[in-house]
Amino acid sequence: MNSSNSICIKEIVPNSKSVVINFSAGPELKRFFHQQSFFAEYDINIEAVPKSILVIPFLTNILPVAWANGIDIYVDELDCEFNEAVIDLKMAFKGLYPKLIKSNSNIIANRIVENKKWTGERTAQLFSGGLDSLATLVRKIDERPFLITICGADVSLNDRESWEIVQDYSKKIAEDTNTDVLFIKSNFKDFLNHSELEVKFGSIVNGWWTGVQHGLGLCGLSAPLTFAKEINAFYIASSHTSNYKLPYGSHPSTDNKLRWGSTRIIHEAYELTRQQKVRVIANYIKSDYSSLQIRVCWRAGSNGGNCSQCEKCSRTIVGLLLEGIDPNGHGFRIDSHFPMHVRSQFESNAWKLDEAVAFQWKDIQARIPENTNTINEQYLELFNWIQTYNFKDYQPGILLKAGGTVAKILPAKQKKFIKSLIGME
Numbered sequence: 001m002n003s004s005n006s007i008c009i010k011e012i013v014p015n016s017k018s019v020v021i022n023f024s025a026g027p028e029l030k031r032f033f034h035q036q037s038f039f040a041e042y043d044i045n046i047e048a049v050p051k052s053i054l055v056i057p058f059l060t061n062i063l064p065v066a067w068a069n070g071i072d073i074y075v076d077e078l079d080c081e082f083n084e085a086v087i088d089l090k091m092a093f094k095g096l097y098p099k100l101i102k103s104n105s106n107i108i109a110n111r112i113v114e115n116k117k118w119t120g121e122r123t124a125q126l127f128s129g130g131l132d133s134l135a136t137l138v139r140k141i142d143e144r145p146f147l148i149t150i151c152g153a154d155v156s157l158n159d160r161e162s163w164e165i166v167q168d169y170s171k172k173i174a175e176d177t178n179t180d181v182l183f184i185k186s187n188f189k190d191f192l193n194h195s196e197l198e199v200k201f202g203s204i205v206n207g208w209w210t211g212v213q214h215g216l217g218l219c220g221l222s223a224p225l226t227f228a229k230e231i232n233a234f235y236i237a238s239s240h241t242s243n244y245k246l247p248y249g250s251h252p253s254t255d256n257k258l259r260w261g262s263t264r265i266i267h268e269a270y271e272l273t274r275q276q277k278v279r280v281i282a283n284y285i286k287s288d289y290s291s292l293q294i295r296v297c298w299r300a301g302s303n304g305g306n307c308s309q310c311e312k313c314s315r316t317i318v319g320l321l322l323e324g325i326d327p328n329g330h331g332f333r334i335d336s337h338f339p340m341h342v343r344s345q346f347e348s349n350a351w352k353l354d355e356a357v358a359f360q361w362k363d364i365q366a367r368i369p370e371n372t373n374t375i376n377e378q379y380l381e382l383f384n385w386i387q388t389y390n391f392k393d394y395q396p397g398i399l400l401k402a403g404g405t406v407a408k409i410l411p412a413k414q415k416k417f418i419k420s421l422i423g424m425e
């Protein structure tokens with residue numbers, strides 16, 4: 001019977017375009033939830049989707065909470081492919097976070113269901129309009145993947161204005177690339193109490209959302225859509241390459257284990273650095289899509305557009321300039337003050353880079369020598385400065401924090417690499 005210290009699904013309430021899942025959390029777990037009710041809304045009819053699939057959006061967002069606390073989750077019906085995937089997923093997360101994941105935590109289902117299989121060729125991808133998801137779209141353009149854009153994470157549920165702009169943006173890209181867009185709204189981030197998760201697990205994990213939840217959670221949220229549309233391959237664009245050695249919430253070792261029905265999740269473009277993705281997009285702009293707009297900025301007040309000022313916007317602008325693309329035609333606005341803006345932000349230490357971002361600036365540095373002829377001469381001085389700037393001046397945060405967990409499992413060569421990144425050598 002259910003342990004009092006478990007997560008138990010009380011009811012799954014399906015509607016034509018949404019699902020609500022009410023659950024109870026045992027006394028020691030309540031503090032990790034703002035609400036014991038989860039919802040996901042879609043913009044297509046999902047009436048034909050069985051409960052064994054409808055429960056996946058919820059499960060993918062609480063599984064790591066259950067694993068970290070060593071507790072069981074009780075469900076009525078579970079898709080058989082997903083049930084098997086969860087066993088692999090737990091081992092994969094344990095590989096990333098040996099100190100976080102407990103072995104004595106399972107999903108206990110009354111019934112394992114074998115759902116219908118399909119053999120179609122439709123694919124889908126998570127789509128924000130940032131460099132990662134745009135590069136994946138360009139690479140998979142012949143498949144015409146459904147673009148799935150989600151409200152409830154980068155765009156918060158109550159920010160209607162930004163959500164409208166983001167929706168318009170995704171629709172335009174879908175129209176211009178001859179594919180379709182699907183939208184999801186969910187409290188999948190808000191229903192968890194991230195502050196409490198940080199209090200308990202912050203010494204092991206670099207942010208619950210980025211470090212643990214987002215890959216599994218974003219993909220799982222799409223399960224009802226992939227079932228309704230009979231999607232076989234579902235892409236989540238990589239954020240990092242294999243050179244990034246720290247645990248992260250979206251990683252090929254975990255994302256690629258996830259599956260349900262006939263849908264397989266694929267962590268896409270792991271072999272490409274951010275600047276290599278800029279090149280993929282720049283080539284597509286030059287060959288096929290001269291009006292492509294890029295959207296990378298989530299800064300408060302940017303209203304679903306790019307502020308063209310923050311570190312992320314600036315890094316993207318510099319990346320585009322380096323590939324011979326004028327950012328002004330692609331979602332950004334810069335003028336002759338831009339080079340000085342970048343220099344002054346770094347020189348005054350206004351931009352605190354974490355390790356991953358510092359790595360991306362170094363990636364830009366490495367590309368400069370081979371692309372000097374492509375750079376507009378108005379920006380040559382900026383690139384000369386970037387090439388000689390020491391991007392080690394940043395916060396070592398996660399590396400120091402994760403040191404105990406990660407550094408121990410790394411080979412000596414990689415330890416040396418990380419130490420050099422954080423300036424310990």
Ligand SMILES: [Zn+2]
Nearest residue numbers: 297307310313
């Ligand atoms: Zn910005």
